[in-house]
Amino acid sequence: MFSEATEMPWLWAGLAAYALAAFYAFRGVAQQRVLAAGTGVTRGYEGLVLLFMVCGVVLLAVSLGVRWVRIGHGPFVNLFELLVSQLFSLGAIYTLVYWRLPLLRPGAIVSLPIIWVLGLWVLMLEPKDAPFPPTYYNDWLWAHVGFGKIFLAFSMVGSGLAGVILLRWIGWFASWLRHLPADDVLDRYAWRFMVLALVFDSLMLIAGAVWAQDAWGRFWSWDALETSAFLTWLALGGAIHARLAWNVPIRLGAVFILIIFVVAFMTYFSTPFISEAVHKGVI
Amino acid sequence: MIVLRKLLSSTRLTIVGMALLAVGASLIYGNPAEVPVWVLVVPLSVLAVNLVAAIATNPRINRRPGLLMFHIGLLAVVVLVGVGRLTHYEAHVEMVDGQQFTIDDAIDVKSGPFHSGNLDQVQFSQGPFTVDYQPMLVRGSTRSHIRVRNEKGEWQARVIGDDTPLVIDGYRFYTTFNKGFTPVLTWLPDAGAPVTGTVNMPSYPLFDFKQSNSWTPVGGREIKFWLQLDTGLRQDAAWTLDVRRTGSVLVVNDGDRRVELKPGDETVLDGGRLRYEQLRQWMGYKIFFDPTLRWLFLASILGVIGLASHYWRTFTAVHTATDKIPALNSASSAALTNKG
Numbered sequence: 001m002f003s004e005a006t007e008m009p010w011l012w013a014g015l016a017a018y019a020l021a022a023f024y025a026f027r028g029v030a031q032q033r034v035l036a037a038g039t040g041v042t043r044g045y046e047g048l049v050l051l052f053m054v055c056g057v058v059l060l061a062v063s064l065g066v067r068w069v070r071i072g073h074g075p076f077v078n079l080f081e082l083l084v085s086q087l088f089s090l091g092a093i094y095t096l097v098y099w100r101l102p103l104l105r106p107g108a109i110v111s112l113p114i115i116w117v118l119g120l121w122v123l124m125l126e127p128k129d130a131p132f133p134p135t136y137y138n139d140w141l142w143a144h145v146g147f148g149k150i151f152l153a154f155s156m157v158g159s160g161l162a163g164v165i166l167l168r169w170i171g172w173f174a175s176w177l178r179h180l181p182a183d184d185v186l187d188r189y190a191w192r193f194m195v196l197a198l199v200f201d202s203l204m205l206i207a208g209a210v211w212a213q214d215a216w217g218r219f220w221s222w223d224a225l226e227t228s229a230f231l232t233w234l235a236l237g238g239a240i241h242a243r244l245a246w247n248v249p250i251r252l253g254a255v256f257i258l259i260i261f262v263v264a265f266m267t268y269f270s271t272p273f274i275s276e277a278v279h280k281g282v283i
Numbered sequence: 284m285i286v287l288r289k290l291l292s293s294t295r296l297t298i299v300g301m302a303l304l305a306v307g308a309s310l311i312y313g314n315p316a317e318v319p320v321w322v323l324v325v326p327l328s329v330l331a332v333n334l335v336a337a338i339a340t341n342p343r344i345n346r347r348p349g350l351l352m353f354h355i356g357l358l359a360v361v362v363l364v365g366v367g368r369l370t371h372y373e374a375h376v377e378m379v380d381g382q383q384f385t386i387d388d389a390i391d392v393k394s395g396p397f398h399s400g401n402l403d404q405v406q407f408s409q410g411p412f413t414v415d416y417q418p419m420l421v422r423g424s425t426r427s428h429i430r431v432r433n434e435k436g437e438w439q440a441r442v443i444g445d446d447t448p449l450v451i452d453g454y455r456f457y458t459t460f461n462k463g464f465t466p467v468l469t470w471l472p473d474a475g476a477p478v479t480g481t482v483n484m485p486s487y488p489l490f491d492f493k494q495s496n497s498w499t500p501v502g503g504r505e506i507k508f509w510l511q512l513d514t515g516l517r518q519d520a521a522w523t524l525d526v527r528r529t530g531s532v533l534v535v536n537d538g539d540r541r542v543e544l545k546p547g548d549e550t551v552l553d554g555g556r557l558r559y560e561q562l563r564q565w566m567g568y569k570i571f572f573d574p575t576l577r578w579l580f581l582a583s584i585l586g587v588i589g590l591a592s593h594y595w596r597t598f599t600a601v602h603t604a605t606d607k608i609p610a611l612n613s614a615s616s617a618a619l620t621n622k623g
Contacts, residue, residue: 131421134445195594202587210580214446217457217569219576227312231305238301245294 002070004127007063011084014059015119018091021052022112029109029176046098046105049112053095060088067127076145077130079269083122086149086268090115093153104189106180107160110167114156121269135215143207151200152264158193159261161186162254169251187250190257191243198236201264205233228267235260292336300330327361334358349593356586363575363582369395372402372454372572378409379465379481380526380563389570400572401452406432412444412566414462414524416516420488425458427566454572461567463487463494464526466510466533470500472555478503483565484510487524491516506557508535511543526564533559 028045064075064084075081094111097104165183167173180186208229209219220226239256242248248256290296303326310322334354337344344350374389382388386403408430415423425444431451433439443449449456463486469479478500485493495509513530516522533544535557542550549558 131417131423134422134424138446192594192598199587199591199594202583202590206580206583206587211446213571213576214448217448217455217571219579222308222311222314224312227308230308234301234305234308238298238305241294241297241301245298 002066004070007066007070008127010059010063010066011122014056014063014087014091015116015123017052017056017059018087018112018115018119021049021056022108022116024048024052025105025108025112029106029180046102049105049108050095050099053091053098057088057091057095060084060091064088071129073132073136076136076141077132078128080122080125080127081130082269083118083125086152087115087118087122089149090118090153090156093150094157097153097157101189103181103185104157104161106164106177107157107186109160110163111156111160114159118269138211138214140207140211140214144204144211147200147204147207148268151197151204152268154193154197154200155257155261155264158190158197158257161190161193162257165190165250165254166258183250187253190254191240194236194257194260195240198233198240201229201233201236205229224271225267228263228271232260232264232267235263288336288340291332292340293333294337296333297330297337300326300333303329327365331358331361334361347593349589349591349596352589353586353593354589356582356584356589359582360579360586363579367395367573367575367579369397370399370574371395372398372400372570374570375459375461376456376568376570377461377483377565378568379483379565380409380411382481383408398572400454400574402454402570402572405451405454407449407451407456408438409566410440411526412458412462412564416488416522416524418519418521420518422460427458448571453574454570457569457571459567459569460489461486462524463490463565464510464512464529464531465563465565466508466531467560467563468498468500468506468533469549469558469560470503470506470555471549471558472500472503475502479560481563481565486567487512488514488516503554506535506537506552508533510534510562526562529562531562 024045068074075085165186168177213219243253307322307326310318338354344354372394374392376388384407410428412427414425417423426442427444429441430438431441444458464484465481467481469477471477482496482498484496497505497507499505511532511534535542537552544559546559546561549556
């Protein structure tokens with residue numbers, strides 16, 4: 001019914017919509033540099049960002065749906081599928097946050113480029129099919145993947161805010177970003193999202209352990225992905241404790257958040273594909 | 284005493300414990316044989332002591348129900364994992380179609396020093412099984428037919444495979460990729476009673492190129508043979524491993540003589556006759572037992588619920604206040620916080 005050629009235009013259109021959203025996010029911040037705040041110009045750009053984000057999410061959903069019908073299984077197996085699926089879920093969750101929490105919108109100038117890194121990456125991959133392993137029919141897969149997506153999206157929102165804090169350090173960006181909320185406000189929200197990320201990271205690990213017990217007869221075996229995921233959880237927990245134990249400067253806290261996001265990103269997008277462990281899936 | 288209590292319950296010790304655990308986790312990655320388990324046990328012990336002290340003395344934890352629940356959940360997970368390692372049981376077993384499981388069949392046994400269970404009471408028998416393959420030998424579904432004896436002593440048929448293990452008395456039997464064919468052979472000596480036995484051939488299709496083995500019947504001499512199989516396997520097409528669709532010829536090497544036997548055929552060898560009765564299959568199972576599994580799940584879920592409830596209360600309590608925190612430029616901040 002569908003072919004690869006049917007699926008790709010939806011993907012490209014979705015990525016184009018995300019690119020436009022990123023463009024207008026930068027445009028809105030740039031306008032603030034020259035215009036007095038509260039003139040309505042910024043809010044107009046925010047409306048465009050939101051519109052293009054929604055369009056991107058819908059277009060990617062169609063792309064995923066077409067592929068699902070074509071190959072008969074969800075986007076869970078190879079890197080191409082994982083990336084498109086993350087583009088959809090990160091976009092969807094970020095759009096929701098952007099819509100509901102206007103205070104956090106400045107973080108879009110960091111978060112949307114992060115999403116677009118995935119977009120560029122996916123464009124370089126072959127959209128080839130991959131066999132669906134029998135152990136992937138387990139219902140816990142959905143819980144594991146779902147919690148993982150929320151975890152990564154919340155980490156990305158926190159990283160976006162941390163990125164704004166750090167960009168202010170750079171003279172050129174400082175003038176761009178001086179109208180945005182104060183560092184302590186961004187810092188507080190960034191850490192809130194990291195705490196939420198910890199909750200969903202924990203749920204992801206629990207659901208993954210239950211699935212692994214069913215699928216491979218052990219709930220934990222220190223394979224590459226499990227070790228990396230555990231280190232991410234430890235880094236997140238450790239950073240939250242460090243913030244409680246010491247008076248961590250806001251900028252250092254922002255660096256912590258970005259490091260955690262990088263570790264999480266590596267866990268998701270590199271570890272499963274450089275390891276021959278059973279977690280790679282198609283074994 | 285107070286200094287020691289403060290030290291043991293301090294958040295800084297938590298961070299040290301976490302850092303040590305991160306190092307330990309990095310070292311234990313892939314379960315290398317040369318890395319001792321202490322790289323995990325030491326930091327986990329430090330964290331457990333730290334958790335107990337913090338739960339007992341730190342009012343920021345023990346006066347906040349959600350955080351208290353989370354930290355008790357974490358402590359329970361650490362303790363249960365330790366108990367699990369002391370009481371666990373892991374092994375493998377190869378079951379031939381028609382064979383009934385006994386504890387003596389278990390191989391590669393690893394168990395904790397305090398393992399006690401009823402594996403010797405487990406009763407099930409192996410039936411036929413099928414494994415689907417997609418082109419390029421990508422393994423699909425495994426359907427292993429077994430029969431389990433219930434409490435009334437009746438045999439009940441079940442189908443297990445992949446992520447559906449057989450669970451009896453806490454022992455979980457998982458099908459594995461390790462499976463193959465088994466010729467049933469009978470040795471009829473010139474003098475004495477006949478002996479029937481089975482010989483598990485190397486895993487199939489992994490070792491389809493070397494399906495050879497030998498058998499030494501009780502009172503007889505070693506018989507070397509290999510199995511010529513016609514399973515219908517093609518690399519470029521979907522295929523199902525199924526003994527009922529498999530043709531076989533047993534090739535016996537008797538010195539310089541080569542004898543081909545089909546099921547039901549027999550040949551005369553030195554000291555007696557060898558009969559190739561039939562072809563069956565064997566399935567390799569992984570056996571796993573850990574009495575803490577469900578408690579681990581419960582403790583971890585309760586811990587996360589505690590953490591979530593704590594932050595839910597914290598965030599909702601200060602939501603209004605933080606939304607009004609001024610920005611570097613208060614006019615801009617007001618515009619941004621204006622939900623419109």
